[in-house]
Amino acid sequence: MDTRVHDILRRNQLSVTASREKILNLFLTNTRALAHADIEHKAGERFDRVTVYRTLQTFVEKGILHTIPTADNSVRYALCKNDCFEGHHHDNHYHFICSACGKTECLEEFVIPSVKVPKEYLANNVEIVVNGVCAACRKK
Amino acid sequence: MDTRVHDILRRNQLSVTASREKILNLFLTNTRALAHADIEHKAGERFDRVTVYRTLQTFVEKGILHTIPTADNSVRYALCKNDCFEGHHHDNHYHFICSACGKTECLEEFVIPSVKVPKEYLANNVEIVVNGVCAACRKK
DNA sequence: TATATTTTGCAACACAGTTGCATGTAAATA
């Protein structure tokens, strides 16, 4: 298995186990975000549901992954490319979901626009999800 | 029951039934968005789960309600104040969720900022959810 | 290698959401 996977786990004070290595490797070898079901039923592998839930939760807590909220009520996960500290994500980017192929991507090259909130309100975090059609699907 | 409720239902070619009247009335008398559970266990009323699901689904299809995606994976519903045609929502606003009291609001007074997508991509719809603390909770 | 700690996987459970179908209710027609 990739030595990079091992490094990431150790850097986050996590024991290196087969499940964690395999799941983390899925994210390193996929550019698109993955849903829980994608991981559980990944070709060739079969993980226990509970292990997948706990592994994803651990990775989010450690700042290795972040979640992407979607309108259809299915949470997807993606690698944090920035430096996220434990429990304090600050991925400064928004997300794109292709309505044709379902691909979910982090748009890291664009800055989150500033949004206004009512007077006396405090805005901590802005989640933006763009729905549309990706380049590959438009050509079909 | 409010005549306004009756009018909205008739305008959308929906039969006027007790459940629809009561559920729609909840939205007219609440400024905040409601989750499925809020409706099912509403004080004094008790609706069948299936009826609530089907009613909410019908209202969304007719453009009476719209859904608000949230990071915690719980869908909330709010009244569409603009003219939404069937299956084609164009509420031009974003949403605010208070992390202290859970209140969910439509921020209709602000315009959605334009966001960029990669070349060749097509953006159809932009969902923005602002997480923070509302004025009432900040004073506590 | 032996021990302490953590992780895993199973079973069981709680809850969310869906479907089919028989019954009840609202709307349309005469």
Add this chain to the structure above:
DNA sequence: TATTTACATGCAACTGTGTTGCAAAATATA
């Protein structure tokens, strides 16, 4: 208003999702 038709409701049953407790297994540490 009475009757017919179409639609909405509620129940039962089911699937899927996510959680918890606990014993067994694997990992880290000395």
